Amino acid sequence: MSTPQNHAVVFGATGLIGWAAVNQLLSNYPAPNTFASVTAVSNRPLDAQRTFWPKESSERPKVQLVSGVDLKSGELKEQLKDNVAGIEITTHVFYFVFAPHDEDHQEECKINCDMMRNLASALNALSPNLKSFVYSGGTRGYGIYIPGGIFAPPLDESMADTIPANYAKTVAYPWFRRILTDASAGREWTWTEVCPDVVVGFSAIGSNYSLALHWAQYLSLYAKNNGEGAEVVFPGNKEAYNARFTSVSSSILGRIAIHAALNPSSCGGKIINMSDRAEPTTFAEVWPRIASFFGLVGVAPGGAEGQRPSEYIETHGHLLGEYGKTAGVGAGRKQLDSVGWWLTFDRQLSAERLRSVGFNEEQDPSEGWIEAFSKFRDAEIIL
Structure with missing residues (x-):
């Protein structure tokens, strides 16, 4: 070899x-x-x-x-x-x-x-x-x-x-x-x-379809605005939260x-x-661990739909630094938003x-x- x-x-x-x-x-x-x-x-x-x-x-x-x-x-x-x-x-x-x-x-x-x-x-x-x-x-x-x-x-x-x-x-x-x-x-x-x-990975210049990047920007902003220990609800519904992938x-x-x-x-x-x-895994398994990286408490989705990650980033994105403002998910943000509502079935x-x-x-x-x-x-x- x-x-x-x-x-x-x-x-x-x-x-x-x-x-x-x-x-x-x-x-x-x-x-x-x-x-x-x-x-x-x-x-x-x-x-x-x-x-x-x-x-x-x-x-x-x-x-x-x-x-x-x-x-x-x-x-x-x-x-x-x-x-x-x-x-x-x-x-x-x-x-x-x-x-x-x-x-x-x-x-x-x-x-x-x-x-x-x-x-x-x-x-x-x-x-x-x-x-x-x-x-x-x-x-x-x-x-x-x-x-x-x-x-x-x-x-x-x-x-x-x-x-x-x-x-x-x-x-x-x-x-x-x-x-x-x-x-x-x-x-x-x-x-x-x-x-x-x-x-689940990294790109120095951003990526249109990186769920990890999308959620990382969302959660880092959410943590800054809400403080350590705040609860953050999974952005989706219960079916997607428990679907295997x-x-x-x-x-x-x-x-x-x-x-x-x-x-x-x-x-x-x-x-x-x-x-x-x-x-296979589920978001029910990984969401609490994902949130904990940012000092947040990840919880299961409830009944009401809150602000989607892209909307939250759009509202608070000015808080990101120089590289964060240019290295987002761009055109893929709406599709990535929908992951927690659309992919409600097992697909492992x-x-x-x-x-x-x-x-x-x-x-x-x-x-x-x-x-x-x-x-x-x-x-x-x-x-």
Whole structure:
């Protein structure tokens, strides 16, 4: 496994999932010298002083930060060749990019499929040493956007290819699998789709769909205004509070993605669910622990619906510091608000395939929330 020539390129490196993968790569997971170099590609320019990745050392893989690569461009191949040093020796690609289009999910699907097809074509031309291509799917691919869901949990990977055709038109992941299967045919690389449900993690520049960030800003403001020991009601209803789901923390997520990349013989051509542990969790389990980080007492939802987190942040967000004001959840705030009212059904993931491919690490889901909150505070994104 220790092959110093390995070069990983991470697209979407500053987002919620991409940050986690780069963090684990630069932390020498699974062992020192597994990767010689890492290229972190982001859409926006990144301040190298605010990545919060492991600091440069003789033991850490070399890292280069690249911004301004347009995955929609007809000149993508030239952009990669000009901007990514070592693109020709790339061995592992991690793709954590998604362009949302909330108004039209079929158009969203087309945009993202075009980007994926464009990148796969460019890599085939530029990276003859490519071994694996790992990208993130999600439980949208299991139909959780349909009220009540489609399948009875636990959700296992075989279900993802049986979603109704009219729903599949609005979901990019099944089409990603076809695009990458075609692109890798007759070549030495393969793909893996890693599938999380609730991702609990950190991003230095914010993230449109980070529930941990959304709640961290809300709760830090709530604690400032109401004081230590104040009760804070779960933002949702009793059904969502008690519904079972699967969460995955930044550290576990990054390691699963790397494990899949390094084991194409067992993980290639497959969807693999991601989880902190095989046993599902509930917000009833984690909400009190989440609130306690901020000195608050988390309590179950009552009858009346209070102010939603995004509304509270909008009212009191002026209290946040410089970085907190610019690193919020942006366009995803309304969807994240609805988590506690909309996801009222059990939707936990099966961990059977994850264990069968040799990944056995587990941790208490609450630890992922605390780890993320601590990083947000260190980065001055929350109070």
